[in-house]
Amino acid sequence: MRHIICTIILMTLFGCNSNKEEQTKDDSKIVYDMYEPSEMSLLMNEMYDYNLKIKEEILAGEIPKEFPLDFLKIHTAELSEFKSRNETFKSFSTLFINAEREVFKPNDSISIESRFNNAVGVCISCHQTECTGPIPRIKKLLIQ
Ligand code: HEC
Structure with a gap:
């Protein structure tokens, strides 16, 4: 107890x-x-760190090359107690993975900064639905 x-x-x-x-x-x-921490918490922190690294690469003028396959665990990682993987969560997971994949496309007509910010935007959108605590921290990932 x-x-x-x-x-x-x-x-x-x-x-x-x-x-x-x-x-x-x-x-x-x-x-x-x-x-x-739950498996999902660990994954989230990993995704945070990885995106911070990508942001630094982009700011240094480099193009990130490889989509981190670990991110796909968002579809399966166990959540903390009291949380369930509902339909909203599932659709945001797919949106997020698609947006993050865009970041790794070479020579896209949309700038790398916009594609990166778009992916971070999906992190934030999902968090607005049920998990608002980390939002101020996630916003720091955005490229100004
Ligand atoms: C599909 C919805 C969704 C997406 C997309 C998402 N998150 Fe999360 N995030 C969650 C949920 C739910 C939790 C709580 C996990 C738990 O408690 O098991 C969480 C937890 C976190 C945490 C707190 C982890 C901790 O220490 O407890 C951070 C930081 C975080 N997310 C950052 C991010 C970042 C950065 C991205 C994008 C790269 C992202 N999230 C994308 C739903 C999402």
């Missing part, structure tokens, strides 16, 4: 409903020891 209560508190702090983006360092240290 204590474990369940703990999980709920932690999910409120760090999961989707969180508006508090950053905790003080000491707090997060204690919490991370106990917090078990």
